[in-house]
Amino acid sequence: MTALVDVNNFYVSCERVFNPGLRGVPVVVLSNNDGCVVARSEEAKALGIAMGQPFFEIQDKIKKNGLQVYSSNYALYGDMSARVMNLLHRFAPEVEIYSIDEAFLDFTGMEHTDLYARALEIRETILRCVGVPVCVGVAPTKVLAKIANRLAKKDKSGNGVQLLSGDFRKALQATEIGDVWGIGRQYAVFLQQHGVKTAHDFTQASDAWVRANLSVTGLRIKKELQGVPSVKAETEIPARKSIGTTRSFRQPVPAGPELRAAVADFAARCAEKLRRQNGQASTLTVFLQTNRFAKEEPQYGGAFSVSFAAPTSSTLPIIRAAHYALEKIFRSGYRYKRAGVLLSGITPPDQGAQLCMFDPVDRDKHQQLMTVFDSLNVRYGRNTIKTGAQNTGRQTRLTSQSKLSPGYTTVWEEILCV
DNA sequence: TCTGGGGTCCTAGGACCC
DNA sequence: TCTGGGGTCCTAGGACCC
Numbered sequence: 056m057t058a059l060v061d062v063n064n065f066y067v068s069c070e071r072v073f074n075p076g077l078r079g080v081p082v083v084v085l086s087n088n089d090g091c092v093v094a095r096s097e098e099a100k101a102l103g104i105a106m107g108q109p110f111f112e113i114q115d116k117i118k119k120n121g122l123q124v125y126s127s128n129y130a131l132y133g134d135m136s137a138r139v140m141n142l143l144h145r146f147a148p149e150v151e152i153y154s155i156d157e158a159f160l161d162f163t164g165m166e167h168t169d170l171y172a173r174a175l176e177i178r179e180t181i182l183r184c185v186g187v188p189v190c191v192g193v194a195p196t197k198v199l200a201k202i203a204n205r206l207a208k209k210d211k212s213g214n215g216v217q218l219l220s221g222d223f224r225k226a227l228q229a230t231e232i233g234d235v236w237g238i239g240r241q242y243a244v245f246l247q248q249h250g251v252k253t254a255h256d257f258t259q260a261s262d263a264w265v266r267a268n269l270s271v272t273g274l275r276i277k278k279e280l281q282g283v284p285s286v287k288a289e290t291e292i293p294a295r296k297s298i299g300t301t302r303s304f305r306q307p308v309p310a311g312p313e314l315r316a317a318v319a320d321f322a323a324r325c326a327e328k329l330r331r332q333n334g335q336a337s338t339l340t341v342f343l344q345t346n347r348f349a350k351e352e353p354q355y356g357g358a359f360s361v362s363f364a365a366p367t368s369s370t371l372p373i374i375r376a377a378h379y380a381l382e383k384i385f386r387s388g389y390r391y392k393r394a395g396v397l398l399s400g401i402t403p404p405d406q407g408a409q410l411c412m413f414d415p416v417d418r419d420k421h422q423q424l425m426t427v428f429d430s431l432n433v434r435y436g437r438n439t440i441k442t443g444a445q446n447t448g449r450q451t452r453l454t455s456q457s458k459l460s461p462g463y464t465t466v467w468e469e470i471l472c473v
Numbered sequence: 474t475c476t477g478g479g480g481t482c483c484t485a486g487g488a489c490c491c
Numbered sequence: 492t493c494t495g496g497g498g499t500c501c502t503a504g505g506a507c508c509c
Contacts, residue, residue, distance in 0.1 A: 085477085086476090086477035086478070087477050087478060088476095088477065088478095089475085089477095090475080090476055090477050091476060091477055093477070093478095093509095107476090107477085108476090109475070109476040110475070110476080111474075111475040111476075112475090112476085114475085127477090153508090153509085154508080154509045155509075156509080157509085236507095236508080237507065237508080238507085239506065239507050239508080240506095240507095241505085241506065241507085242506075242507085269506090270482090270483055270484070270506085271482095271483075272482070272483065272506080272507080295479095295480075296480090296481080297479090297480075297481090298479090298480095299478080299479060299480080300478090300479090301477090301478065301479080302477085302478080303476085303477065303478090305475090346476090347476090348475090348476055393477095395478090
């Protein structure tokens with residue numbers, strides 16, 4: 056048996072821990088740049104606010120309905136997530152951290168009568184120790200545990216725990232096909248057109264038909280719905296195969312120098328992430344995009360990739376390559392709204408990188424320098440030291456986060472005073 | 474006026490090898 | 492008129508997740 060633990064309205068719940076005045080009122084948390092709604096309290100959902108809805112569309116609800124709005128505070132959410140995940144290790148030998156707010160727990164071999172009690176205990180412990188509410192779904196497979204969790208969340212009068220075992224046909228019949236984990240919008244439309252409306256209907260389709268139309272991924276989902284585990288557990292956090300840093304700008308950026316500095320910032324951030332997993336990248340890609348919503352403006356999008364002579368994780372050649380790529384795609388006369396840097400072809404830490412006889416980079420020197428960079432930035436805070444190509448901090452910020460809550464658990468100066 | 478960011482996996486097709 | 496069989500690697504595009 057597998058348990059899926061998922062925090063309710065995670066980002067909103069994190070804000071509520073340190074600001075009890077937010078309880079019982081509609082609250083939303085916005086995406087980067089204060090663009091879209093990415094988390095909603097139950098009260099906000101009741102106001103008809105949709106997931107992913109642009110913020111400007113719901114601004115009237117601030118005055119009219121007392122809607123509370125927050126910029127996303129990833130330092131806070133990341134730290135709260137770590138607290139939840141730490142606690143979960145008390146309850147199972149294997150914990151698969153699936154996302155910032157959910158984890159699968161291996162309940163194999165547990166007595167059937169204990170499953171429910173254990174799930175309840177998880178919920179109570181996390182509420183007491185971290186302060187956020189979770190729901191727990193327990194079932195024979197991961198896809199079924201997802202369904203169980205969803206049922207637990209939907210049952211407002213319940214205790215946040217749902218167990219699926221024995222005959223769970225009813226649960227499958229009550230689950231729309233689009234609500235099944237792994238069935239997205241495109242597949243949902245396709246399946247409905249073919250008469251597959253519920254999770255139960257999907258289990259009645261033939262293997263060959265599912266395989267032909269939804270590939271092996273779809274077939275695995277079908278098996279899982281039938282109670283046969285087919286999606287393997289990933290208890291080790293796998294090294295990233297690609298690393299990206301991309302941003303939308305508050306105001307479209309027309310000029311070269313601002314873009315160069317922004318792209319240098321993105322590249323430096325990517326290099327930091329890369330070094331944190333002890334990887335080396337062999338390819339770098341830069342892309343630029345105008346505002347796709349401004350239909351009346353001239354549109355342009357460009358991308359260019361650079362291969363390194365030898366894989367590297369040094370910020371300096373990575374920024375240099377990013378600037379080279381930027382020059383290849385930059386066209387004047389456009390207002391750019393979005394840009395990003397991606398690293399790929401990543402060599403895992405246990406695998407030595409293929410070197411190059413004519414590598415212009417002195418690898419040892421760079422490695423020492425980057426070690427100093429990283430340790431200073433860990434000790435004194437991000438961007439304590441950076442390259443001259445990056446934004447100095449005196450420039451106006453290119454993105455906005457106007458409603459950011461304090462770093463309650465991660466910044467000394469911002470710890471809550473009572 | 475204002476519309477996010479960061480990932481993964483699978484498949485088909487093309488290019489290549491012997 | 493008729494042109495094999497068995498592979499690998501890479502990439503683009505499409506689907507999905509939170």
